[in-house]
Amino acid sequence: MTGRLDGHAEDRGRVYQALGDQHISEHHHHGRRADEVEAPQGPDSVRRPSVGRPPVVLRDRAGVLERLRASVREGQGGEAFVLYGMGGCGKTAVAYTFFDLATRECGRAGLWVNASDRASLRAGMLAVAADRGAADGELLAARNGLRPAADLVWQYLDRSQESWVLVLDNADHPEILRDGSWLRTSPRGTVVVTTRRPAARWWPGAELQYIGVLPREDAARVLRDLAPHSGTQQEAAQVADRLGRLPLALTLAGGFLSQQVLDPWTMEAYGRRLEEGAGVELIDQGADALSEEDPRHLVGLTWQLTLDAFESRGLPEATALLRLLARFAPEPLPLSLLNHDGIGAALPRARCETALRALLDQSLTELVDTGERCVQSHAVLLDSVAAATSAELAAVLHTTAVALLDAAVPAVPDAGPHDPKLRLLVPHGLALLRGAGDRTTSAAALAVVTRLAAALHRTGDYLSARETARAAADLGEGRLGTEHRLVLAAGSRTGRALFRLGEYSEAEVLLRRVHAAQERLFGTDDPDTLDSRHGLQLVLGNLGARDEAVSLLRSTVAGRRRALGADHPLTLRSRSSLLVLLSASEVVQEEDGALLSLPAECARSLGPEHTVSLGARHNHAWALYQLGRFDEAGQEIRLVSEAYRRRFGPDHPVALSARQLLSRTLVARGHVAAAVEIMTDVVVRRERGLGADHPFTVAGRRLLGDFTSKERRPPAG
Structure with missing residues (x-):
């Protein structure tokens, strides 16, 4: 001990020194405990x-x-x-x-x-x-x-x-x-x-x-409301003039001044920095022409001053994080997206927490809870930061943002219950597609957004899937051209969603156009061509064009065998569709009878709980029903229906489809009352989820009517 008190701390660090013995107890509580469950946002x-x-x-x-x-x-x-x-x-x-x-x-x-x-x-x-x-x-x-x-x-x-x-x-x-x-x-x-x-x-x-800018005296009072000890009314009025008396700029400036602890700034020092910076002329022009069409420049240097303060305080990662956030949309951005190793290309992942806290402290962003913990920044702020970012750095940040979004979207979208996080990602994906600076980045962003649309589709959120895929296709077309592979894939995804929404005619037109272009450009057995062909046959089958649908589906099965292999999930899925589209006699003859053993084949290749395996069992139950093997069909579809209900919930379209088939098997075995009860529930849920006029709802209502008439019919003899 020298007897000299020479400790030093920066930011929120603390130093405890004493000439004699001291005992210090310090308790910190940060947020929710790990064992606490966050209540869902209502x-x-x-x-x-x-x-x-x-x-x-x-x-x-x-x-x-x-x-x-x-x-x-x-x-x-x-x-x-x-x-x-x-x-x-x-x-x-x-x-x-x-x-x-x-x-x-x-x-x-x-x-x-x-x-x-x-x-x-x-x-x-x-x-x-x-x-x-x-x-x-x-x-x-x-x-x-x-x-x-x-x-x-x-x-x-x-x-x-x-x-x-x-x-x-x-x-x-x-x-x-x-x-x-x-x-x-x-x-x-x-x-x-x-x-x-x-x-x-x-x-x-x-x-x-x-609602315009504030009068001079009121603008000065806003600064003094927020930072009362930073200067006089006159000094505040001078700073307010330089900030264009814009409330947002005043709030940020007052917040900056009030939060400086180790080296407090005065109004006069703040105003002097405004005068010394390269952007002084820009701020003066904004103040002199307050009706300028684009007001973003009026506040640009106010935010830049805060970013400069981050640099001077040894927090460059806060600036880097804000520049990264500026690549996304001004909408709630899930924090989990930032908590990924891919952020290392923009700032060290270990410093992301510090950077985010710095932005929160300076009111440059805010935490919001939409049921998912998110961060959200003001649109004008993000536009201003993006405009001030060099083209070279912007390219790196954009690539990083696309990579983060890519990691947040399921690599292979699978069927499942509604996932609200997916919908939160949509505006950010579209923002990245709009802001892409070259074809390579545009293509990368388009691929991710199209996959996001597929993920939404798999959860049964067909409307969001359609809107997302359609917007992506339109944006991609403007940057990559009408016949780019990824643009066509986005169009195909739009068509699939249109089909699920019951818009069969529009889906047919779109899928025919996309399929023809893909076949011409990439070949008959190209995976994208085959994907659109599979979607087109679904539409045609529901429009009554059965012969063409069967021809397309058989072609899809053969093409996927050649391109992907016999055990690939997509190959097995297309073969499974044959169980539904073919007649009873055709099912028995198809593949020399091997098609009826498809569920066991799927279970061996993919596992019994795989979505394709469950779908094969579902379609196999329909084939058994068509063949008059009602007991076997009923047993199988009951198990499938229970599995769907557990995984997807009772309102998912595929779960309702299985319940409808279960009701058919019950009627075939003479249990009409039980079938009526099931179909009544199916129709009610379809009306709520798909609408009263959706083709699936109409078909279910018609089937319920048939069951009801059988229930009322007196027994023969």
Whole structure:
């Protein structure tokens, strides 16, 4: 001991020194214990505004708030307001404050929906319907696109026992509100929309309220609200002027100033840095022309100052992480995607936690919980960071982002229950495809997004699969050309989803076109050609073109044997389809009778629980039923039905198909009442999940009618 106190700590490090004996106990508690189970996010998440940080004090919005307050007084309702202005001007802060007073002071039920894109709007509005009392089956039908989702939501809003306030936040693409007529009014509540798009044609019947930058004095007060000890009102006003008096920039600047501990910054020092940087002229231009069409440059240097501070504090990985996040969409990004070795190309994986905490501390990103723990950053921030990233570095980051998404999507999508994480990945995959800088990166992104669409398809989320694959095909076509292999594969995937949604005619046209192009470009036995051919025969079989479907399916089986091998899962799957498409006499003769032993062959090659093995047993039960071997068929399909129910849940389309076949075998054995009970349940679930007019639902309803008539028919003799 020298007697000198010379310890030093940086950031959150701590040093304890003493001249005498000391005993120090320190306890740290970080987050949830490993043995604690996180409760699932319920539909009531729409009851809380999804904003990163509530405003400390809302400045200079009294007139707008008073007009909004009048709409929620007792007996009022049926009005819609559009808060418009450039990005970062505080539209969401105004909506948040109004939401709070409407719920807290006026007793309104508050409903908050992120309307930044089609998927977020749809999910949020369906959550609103759930909050207002919609049943699970109705929501499932709406999710699958077989019941008008907007009509369902507004039906329950109109029936609401409570008066409500509905906020549609970040509606910067009003065309998605028009598609389906999501924006409506109701005497039961008040609607508030925030958007950058002020054109009145987008908002018929709504009252527009402009939200602009703050007056000088109020802008200075925002800085001092957040960092009261950093400078005088006059110094704050000078900094506010340099920041263009944009609320978002002021919030970030005030947050930066208030969080410096070891080396606190003053307003004057902050302003001096603004003047010294290469971007001073850009900020001055933004301040002088506040109506500039693209407002992102007004805040670019504010964020860059924070990034520079990361560098000076020895946290370059925080900047690297933010640049990586800027490659993705401004939507909730599952944290599990970042927790992967592939991130090492952008920043050391061991430093990712530190980097993320730094971004959270500076309000450059936020944690959100959608049932999956996610991180989300503001769109303007991400655009600004992306624009300031060099082309060389952007290429590396984009490749890294695609690799991370690739690792998050199942390598070989398999059938399974609904997985909400998959839907969260969709906007990020499409963002990577939009932002790809060259053909190689575009191709890599397109391959991942198409595989993601296949994964959604396998869970029975056919609507999301169709929308994802179609968007991917359109984007890929613009970057790679109409006849690129991956573009055609995305089109084929779209056709498969259209078929499952009951849109047979559109599916046939698309799959015929794709199959013809693939056959011409890649050959008859190319795996992609064969995949489209298998999908096309499914459509034709359901359209009644049986002979052509059989010919295509036999060709697919032969081609897959040659290209992939006899034991490949896809070969076995196509052979399994023959059990359904062929007549009883043809099944017995096909492959010299070997087709009827296909389930045992699949079990030997793939295992008895493999999805293809279960499918083969399902189709084999149908063949047995066609052959009049009803007892054997009933025993097999009952076991398959139970396996499907365990793995996929009772509402999965394949589980309902198995239950329908089980009911047929029961009728054939004289157990009509039991069959009616099963088919009644099948029809109800199909109506909820697929819609009343889906071909599968119509066929099930017809079959139920046949069973019911048999049940009522008096016994012969």
